[in-house]
Amino acid sequence: xxxxxxxxxxxxxxxxxxxxxxxxxxxxxxxxxxxxxxxxxxxxxxxxxxxxxxxxxxxxxxxxxxxxxxxxxxxxxxxxxxxxxxxxxxxxxxxxxxxxxxxxxxxxxxxxxxxxxxxxxxxxxxxxxxxxxxxxxxxxxxxxxxxxxxxxxxxxxxxxxxxxxxxxxxxxxxxxxxxx
Numbered sequence: 001x002x003x004x005x006x007x008x009x010x011x012x013x014x015x016x017x018x019x020x021x022x023x024x025x026x027x028x029x030x031x032x033x034x035x036x037x038x039x040x041x042x043x044x045x046x047x048x049x050x051x052x053x054x055x056x057x058x059x060x061x062x063x064x065x066x067x068x069x070x071x072x073x074x075x076x077x078x079x080x081x082x083x084x085x086x087x088x089x090x091x092x093x094x095x096x097x098x099x100x101x102x103x104x105x106x107x108x109x110x111x112x113x114x115x116x117x118x119x120x121x122x123x124x125x126x127x128x129x130x131x132x133x134x135x136x137x138x139x140x141x142x143x144x145x146x147x148x149x150x151x152x153x154x155x156x157x158x159x160x161x162x163x164x165x166x167x168x169x170x171x172x173x174x175x176x177x178x179x180x
Contacts, residue, residue, distance in 0.1 A: 016127030
């Protein structure tokens, strides 16, 4: 049996992460429960693990529960040995689709044996976990996050810049009588 050491980083303003130890025999649902416990969340919301593919499409998605009539495998159907093969392998957990807590999971160690036999186990805890019920994003925050994700930070709009494209080539609609 192999053991995986994984780092779980929650997407928040502060650096907050947990290192967990799991067995290759654990499944994604057990990883999900270990993450929820490690961050002190209730675990009552919907969730999915996502393996990122090329571009915007996910290579695979494994929900906690069946969502409709699709044939996707559930978290409980997938052993970690099917997802993790090497150090650096990673996946994303989306928890609570309304608040969209995002956890990045990366394999940081592989061992054939470990002194800790009961898995999953919490190895390290850094930073104070946020309160799961206090995540608030305004529409402006969400728009900014989305635009930075799409365009990157170099395209971030300056608050004092009225011309998004930084060009004088565009006319004002005020210059045309039919639009007044």
